[in-house]
Amino acid sequence: MYLRKIYSKNVIECLNSSSYINHLRNLSSKSLKPNVEFITDNEKITTQIEQRRNKQQVSPLIDSFGRFHSYLRISLTEKCNLRCQYCMPEEGVPLSPKSHLLTTDEIIYISKLFIDQGVRKIRLTGGEPTIRKDLVEIIARLKEIPLLENISITTNGLVLTRNLVSYQRAGLDSLNISLDTLQPKKYETITRRKGFERVVAGIDLAIQLGYKPKINCVAMKNFNEDEICDFVEWTKDRNVDIRFIEYMPFSGNRWETEKLLSFRDMLNLIQQKYPTFEALENKPNDTSKAFRVPGYEGQVGFITSMTEHFCGSCNRLRITADGNLKVCLFGNKEVSLRDAIRNGCSEDDLIALIGASVLRKKKQHAGMLNLKSMENRPMILIGG
Numbered sequence: 118m119y120l121r122k123i124y125s126k127n128v129i130e131c132l133n134s135s136s137y138i139n140h141l142r143n144l145s146s147k148s149l150k151p152n153v154e155f156i157t158d159n160e161k162i163t164t165q166i167e168q169r170r171n172k173q174q175v176s177p178l179i180d181s182f183g184r185f186h187s188y189l190r191i192s193l194t195e196k197c198n199l200r201c202q203y204c205m206p207e208e209g210v211p212l213s214p215k216s217h218l219l220t221t222d223e224i225i226y227i228s229k230l231f232i233d234q235g236v237r238k239i240r241l242t243g244g245e246p247t248i249r250k251d252l253v254e255i256i257a258r259l260k261e262i263p264l265l266e267n268i269s270i271t272t273n274g275l276v277l278t279r280n281l282v283s284y285q286r287a288g289l290d291s292l293n294i295s296l297d298t299l300q301p302k303k304y305e306t307i308t309r310r311k312g313f314e315r316v317v318a319g320i321d322l323a324i325q326l327g328y329k330p331k332i333n334c335v336a337m338k339n340f341n342e343d344e345i346c347d348f349v350e351w352t353k354d355r356n357v358d359i360r361f362i363e364y365m366p367f368s369g370n371r372w373e374t375e376k377l378l379s380f381r382d383m384l385n386l387i388q389q390k391y392p393t394f395e396a397l398e399n400k401p402n403d404t405s406k407a408f409r410v411p412g413y414e415g416q417v418g419f420i421t422s423m424t425e426h427f428c429g430s431c432n433r434l435r436i437t438a439d440g441n442l443k444v445c446l447f448g449n450k451e452v453s454l455r456d457a458i459r460n461g462c463s464e465d466d467l468i469a470l471i472g473a474s475v476l477r478k479k480k481q482h483a484g485m486l487n488l489k490s491m492e493n494r495p496m497i498l499i500g501g
């Protein structure tokens with residue numbers, strides 16, 4: 118009955134007791150056959166799974182389709198200093214009171230819990246994570262956790278020229294910077310704010326500091342399709358990874374099928390100008406299909422969530438800023454780890470709660486047409 122209390126209101130399915138979780142776990146340990154294809158690139162994870170199997174234990178981070186979730190994305194805030202049209206409804210979103218958001222200590226506690234279970238990469242997102250005053254402290258404290266291999270952030274890049282050196286000193290391993298246009302006027306239209314020059318300066322600083330930043334560019338018809346080749350040209354002298362993201366439907370982002378600029382459309386556009394544009398090898402859990410123009414310093418990737426989803430190799434879990442575990446970007450079932458922690462839930466119960474949620478993760482998202490009508494949080498409240 119305790120678990121019923123700690124589930125958030127928007128959880129559709131509800132578990133009654135920890136015995137039900139044990140029942141699920143027993144079922145899973147008998148029937149799970151992890152798909153080694155997803156994990157063969159990472160010997161450590163494979164060994165870990167084998168060890169657990171030998172001990173008749175199954176990681177709570179393995180779902181019922183054999184996907185091992187070693188990558189956690191934690192949203193630090195619901196606030197953002199931009200108002201991007203595809204992310205935030207024009208009228209804004211109701212924000213949670215500060216007391217509902219995870220504290221620094223809770224973020225570190227949850228991170229450790231997941232790292233103990235096998236997470237090796239954590240991405241800090243938002244809203245805009247650089248808004249949070251304790252970002253440097255969070256990075257530094259995560260860096261102290263020995264098994265964590267990569268700490269990264271996704272940022273709009275507005276404050277990088279001021280803060281990136283501190284993030285790097287604290288231990289930031291990599292970063293993604295959002296930029297949907299190379300034209301200052303258009304930047305103002307899409308973000309409803311100024312700041313283009315600062316973002317570009319931030320990208321150049323990141324390169325100078327030794328990073329190879331990923332530049333997230335949401336591709337949309339009648340918005341930036343005329344700039345796709347300009348972005349590719351940007352990789353000539355800049356060691357960046359431009360990642361074109363297919364436009365996705367979220368609550369309040371006025372998604373229309375007609376705005377979708379598909380991977381195939383973009384590839385055609387690029388190949389007309391760059392006939393030698395070539396595909397690179399991808400790792401099993403890569404969300405992006407990598408390409409480059411031979412001889413160019415940087416590279417290009419396509420995140421094809423809508424036209425060629427990559428759910429089969431998904432290794433991602435998300436924690437929202439208000440502490441809900443969201444096992445799928447497009448799933449609306451969430452469980453409040455914040456409430457569980459604040460109600461004194463034991464570590465074992467928390468792990469069982471996480472395991473039960475992971476086991477309920479669907480095989481794949483519902484498809485472009487269905488997603489449009491599904492209820493989900495706006496992107497700003499999920500954390501990308």
Ligand code: SF4
Pocket residue numbers: 426427428429431432433444445446447448479480481482
């Ligand atoms: S839609 Fe869900 S299952 Fe598919 S890749 Fe995204 S998070 Fe993973």
